[in-house]
Amino acid sequence: DVKVTQSSRYLVKRTGEKVFLECVQDMDHENMFWYRQDPGLGLRLIYFSYDVKMKEKGDIPEGYSVSREKKERFSLILESASTNQTSMYLCASSESGNQPQHFGDGTRLSIL
Amino acid sequence: TQLLEQSPQFLSIQEGENLTVYCNSSSVFSSLQWYRQEPGEGPVLLVTVVTGGEVKKLKRLTFQFGDARKDSSLHITAAQPGDTGLYLCAGLSSGTYKYIFGTGTRLKVLA
Numbered sequence: 248d249v250k251v252t253q254s255s256r257y258l259v260k261r262t263g264e265k266v267f268l269e270c271v272q273d274m275d276h277e278n279m280f281w282y283r284q285d286p287g288l289g290l291r292l293i294y295f296s297y298d299v300k301m302k303e304k305g306d307i308p309e310g311y312s313v314s315r316e317k318k319e320r321f322s323l324i325l326e327s328a329s330t331n332q333t334s335m336y337l338c339a340s341s342e343s344g345n346q347p348q349h350f351g352d353g354t355r356l357s358i359l
Numbered sequence: 360t361q362l363l364e365q366s367p368q369f370l371s372i373q374e375g376e377n378l379t380v381y382c383n384s385s386s387v388f389s390s391l392q393w394y395r396q397e398p399g400e401g402p403v404l405l406v407t408v409v410t411g412g413e414v415k416k417l418k419r420l421t422f423q424f425g426d427a428r429k430d431s432s433l434h435i436t437a438a439q440p441g442d443t444g445l446y447l448c449a450g451l452s453s454g455t456y457k458y459i460f461g462t463g464t465r466l467k468v469l470a
Contacts, residue, residue: 251401278456289462290402290447297456305457337401345451347392348458350401
């Protein structure tokens with residue numbers, strides 16, 4: 248079974264802090280994704296990566312950056328956290344472009 | 360902007376009833392996935408459909424992809440409390456890595 252592991256289940260940070268969310272997958276998948284999930288808005292794509300050191304903006308990249316130095320790890324960075332970034336963050340991976348995604352259990356991030 | 364509309368948004372039914380959830384778009388998708396998400400967890404893949412008109416069954420769950428590959432439905436027969444959760448559809452357009460997710464249907468099955 249594919250295992251996608253997010254480093255924290257719950258995280259509380261203060262406005263202005265730099266926040267790192269880590270995601271690791273163990274199936275040598277090419278593609279990795281970061282979403283945020285908010286009530287009534289569904290899952291919205293922040294960034295995705297289709298190869299090491301490659302990244303593309305999703306639908307809501309503002310205020311975020313990503314890093315993919317190794318194939319198995321995809322990091323989401325909040326450069327200067329703000330209260331409107333309080334959300335559930337979900338990481339996913341997929342084998343290739345047309346394969347379904349496998350999700351981690353999510354990180355519930357609160358920015359105070 | 361591509362949209363996937365799911366209906367209904369909320370559904371509360373008694374154990375043993377049948378239900379259908381719909382996922383509709385004006386866009387064509389090369390494949391469509393259905394996921395179930397339980398509180399505090401990430402979405403778990405239930406099924407992928409890729410061919411127009413395709414029907415897949417997973418125990419009491421029946422998934423159908425529309426002939427034009429713009430819509431899909433999920434039918435649950437004799438719902439059980441264990442079916443409770445958030446059901447999400449996600450469509451993938453040809454030549455892209457980006458999945459478009461529906462806003463979800465929150466199902467509660469009462470014992």
